[in-house]
Amino acid sequence: MRIALDAMGGDYAPRNMIAGAKLALAEFGRIETLFLTGDEEKLRHEMKELQFHDPRVEIVHCTEVVEMTDSAVKAVRQKKDSSLSVAADLVKNGRAQALVSAGHTGAAVAASMLKLRTLKGIDRAAIASPVPNTQTGMCLLIDAGASVDSRPQHLFQQAIMGSVYMKRLFGIESPVIGLMSNGEEEGKGNEVTKEAFELLRAAKGLNFKGNVEGRDLCNAPIHVAVCDGFVGNILLKGSEGAAKAVGSMLKQALTASLGRKLLAALLKPALRAAADRMNYEHHGGSPLLGVNGVSIMAHGSSSALAMKNALRVATETVQSSVNAHIEEEIARQTS
Amino acid sequence: MRIALDAMGGDYAPRNMIAGAKLALAEFGRIETLFLTGDEEKLRHEMKELQFHDPRVEIVHCTEVVEMTDSAVKAVRQKKDSSLSVAADLVKNGRAQALVSAGHTGAAVAASMLKLRTLKGIDRAAIASPVPNTQTGMCLLIDAGASVDSRPQHLFQQAIMGSVYMKRLFGIESPVIGLMSNGEEEGKGNEVTKEAFELLRAAKGLNFKGNVEGRDLCNAPIHVAVCDGFVGNILLKGSEGAAKAVGSMLKQALTASLGRKLLAALLKPALRAAADRMNYEHHGGSPLLGVNGVSIMAHGSSSALAMKNALRVATETVQSSVNAHIEEEIARQTS
Numbered sequence: 001m002r003i004a005l006d007a008m009g010g011d012y013a014p015r016n017m018i019a020g021a022k023l024a025l026a027e028f029g030r031i032e033t034l035f036l037t038g039d040e041e042k043l044r045h046e047m048k049e050l051q052f053h054d055p056r057v058e059i060v061h062c063t064e065v066v067e068m069t070d071s072a073v074k075a076v077r078q079k080k081d082s083s084l085s086v087a088a089d090l091v092k093n094g095r096a097q098a099l100v101s102a103g104h105t106g107a108a109v110a111a112s113m114l115k116l117r118t119l120k121g122i123d124r125a126a127i128a129s130p131v132p133n134t135q136t137g138m139c140l141l142i143d144a145g146a147s148v149d150s151r152p153q154h155l156f157q158q159a160i161m162g163s164v165y166m167k168r169l170f171g172i173e174s175p176v177i178g179l180m181s182n183g184e185e186e187g188k189g190n191e192v193t194k195e196a197f198e199l200l201r202a203a204k205g206l207n208f209k210g211n212v213e214g215r216d217l218c219n220a221p222i223h224v225a226v227c228d229g230f231v232g233n234i235l236l237k238g239s240e241g242a243a244k245a246v247g248s249m250l251k252q253a254l255t256a257s258l259g260r261k262l263l264a265a266l267l268k269p270a271l272r273a274a275a276d277r278m279n280y281e282h283h284g285g286s287p288l289l290g291v292n293g294v295s296i297m298a299h300g301s302s303s304a305l306a307m308k309n310a311l312r313v314a315t316e317t318v319q320s321s322v323n324a325h326i327e328e329e330i331a332r333q334t335s
Numbered sequence: 336m337r338i339a340l341d342a343m344g345g346d347y348a349p350r351n352m353i354a355g356a357k358l359a360l361a362e363f364g365r366i367e368t369l370f371l372t373g374d375e376e377k378l379r380h381e382m383k384e385l386q387f388h389d390p391r392v393e394i395v396h397c398t399e400v401v402e403m404t405d406s407a408v409k410a411v412r413q414k415k416d417s418s419l420s421v422a423a424d425l426v427k428n429g430r431a432q433a434l435v436s437a438g439h440t441g442a443a444v445a446a447s448m449l450k451l452r453t454l455k456g457i458d459r460a461a462i463a464s465p466v467p468n469t470q471t472g473m474c475l476l477i478d479a480g481a482s483v484d485s486r487p488q489h490l491f492q493q494a495i496m497g498s499v500y501m502k503r504l505f506g507i508e509s510p511v512i513g514l515m516s517n518g519e520e521e522g523k524g525n526e527v528t529k530e531a532f533e534l535l536r537a538a539k540g541l542n543f544k545g546n547v548e549g550r551d552l553c554n555a556p557i558h559v560a561v562c563d564g565f566v567g568n569i570l571l572k573g574s575e576g577a578a579k580a581v582g583s584m585l586k587q588a589l590t591a592s593l594g595r596k597l598l599a600a601l602l603k604p605a606l607r608a609a610a611d612r613m614n615y616e617h618h619g620g621s622p623l624l625g626v627n628g629v630s631i632m633a634h635g636s637s638s639a640l641a642m643k644n645a646l647r648v649a650t651e652t653v654q655s656s657v658n659a660h661i662e663e664e665i666a667r668q669t670s
Contacts, residue, residue: 106518132580132584134584148525149525180569183568185404189483191483191484214572214575214576215573217573217577218579218580219576219579219580230525230566233517233548233549234517234566235549235570235573236549238552238574239574240550241551242574242577242578243581244550245467245468245469246578246582247581249612253606253608253609254609263598266598267598267599267602270595270599274581274585274587277584
């Protein structure tokens with residue numbers, strides 16, 4: 001298997017990308033070639049620092065970097081020699097099977113869309129973000145922000161893609177699909193989701209549960225939550241933010257006195273265990289589903305561990321032939 | 336001051352409503368008359384049980400109750416003698432100055448809109464929900480679900496209403512306004528928010544900070560977060576759900592062994608202090624801003640404490656003449 005890693009994308013690039021690559025190669029034997037795109041000198045320096053030597057690494061030198069302040073489409077059109085563009089080109093040209101980037105999400109979406117194009121029957125790509133869920137362990141939020149102003153057929157296609165992904169990668173026989181809305185009752189929703197509801201209800205063999213609410217994302221027995229990318233992005237970041245706020249209020253309360261501090265220190269393993277279950281680092285990456293290739297978006301502030309897991313998600317997504325199954329399922333639905 | 340309480344609305348009605356009324360009358364001397372709408376016999380029975388006798392209480396008997404399964408507009412049009420409709424009528428007819436309901440939110444919005452109408456210059460009412468915020472203590476999310484498919488001018492009006500509310504009720508000199516979007520950068524957003532951005536930027540004397548993201552609701556120094564009701568409802572419930580999920584994962588971790596259980600018991604006051612800061616019971620109610628009267632929505636599962644606080648919010652909203660100030664500010668903006 002051949003993976004391309006945008007080694008200059010991310011808040012802590014290239015350090016964490018290189019460290020994550022080292023962890024991944026040590027653990028995942030199925031990676032045959034790992035392309036690292038970026039400034040060769042910098043990358044070699046970082047690899048030396050980390051005592052990372054592996055014949056499976058192939059550095060592809062390039063001179064530009066997409067900055068967080070760049071506009072997404074402009075970055076892709078103008079910075080043709082960026083670490084992101086070059087990594088996407090490797091997939092486009094068939095030298096790599098998957099692209100992983102922790103850089104500018106909008107640019108990574110744009111590069112993947114422009115260079116890889118969409119699958120047959122899919123109009124738009126969508127970010128599928130795994131979210132911790134107390135009932136099912138994990139719920140896939142799709143779309144977490146690839147595009148906005150979705151039409152009903154986009155939401156329908158997202159449901160199919162999410163369902164196939166959960167089935168193929170996590171072995172869920174019949175993933176439960178919820179349509180994110182402002183109330184559970186049928187008839188709730190905005191114009192677009194009401195129409196999408198009808199499309200989903202009419203779908204063949206889809207385990208469509210109906211409307212779900214914001215709180216269901218983390219707490220209801222669902223595997224896939226479907227929504228527009230504007231809504232999904234706000235919901236995902238809002239959930240992360242609320243969890244963070246609880247954490248910081250808890251921290252304040254637990255450090256308000258010396259006695260509490262001592263007790264809390266004894267409970268550290270328990271507190272860490274709970275925090276770990278909400279931690280994005282373990283899932284590592286969100287696939288951009290619907291593009292003709294595998295493209296994994298990692299969190300901007302990814303640690304080495306998160307990058308390792310993003311590389312794991314990339315290999316698993318390639319291995320499970322999700323794209324072929326998505327095209328097949330879309331064809332079956334529309335036949 | 337004269338307040339109408341829908342005594343049959345809420346998951347634990349009429350018990351918690353009556354208990355909350357008792358707490359409120361004991362604490363808030365400014366309430367001169369508290370109308371309780373609902374089945375007189377049931378209400379008298381409940382009052383007797385709670386040893387609640389107060390000459391300021393006036394029961395207004397009615398025969399119907401809006402059920403959670405009723406459709407919102409139908410409930411208001413067909414159940415004219417429901418505890419909700421009768422409470423709204425009391426405000427409409429000037430006998431009461433404010434309405435409080437923990438019942439069917441959609442029906443309470445519809446009843447308030449249909450009976451009270453909107454303020455001059457306001458096209459739609461919006462639910463203003465206080466959300467715990469680590470920087471400002473509280474951020475007002477508006478609209479938390481009164482209407483969907485907002486147009487740019489609705490978002491603009493929501494910003495004005497939220498700003499006036501935070502200024503008048505919480506004494507914030509110049510409330511910081513954020514427009515909820517899928518990225519902070521200017522130019523991020525869907526079609527509607529991009530247009531709203533321009534309107535807000537051009538507003539006179541509004542402390543508009545620009546786009547904010549989901550995580551900012553609980554964590555950024557903002558006082559008002561403006562969004563469409565579909566998005567706001569999902570964001571609010573999503574945040575509550577994430578906080579709940581963290582709580583339940585924490586609970587699991589803290590009860591995984593006897594040793595942990597004992598330590599956690601000693602830390603209970605600290606854990607409770609943190610949980611309390613995320614607890615909706617303390618703010619008690621969300622005003623429906625933009626209607627010609629005061630209408631407070633309480634949480635469906637409101638406790639007596641939550642109901643007391645919803646009644647407090649009602650009296651404070653009446654006292655601060657928010658509506659007159661909103662009309663004034665809208666006129667100033669459009670002159």
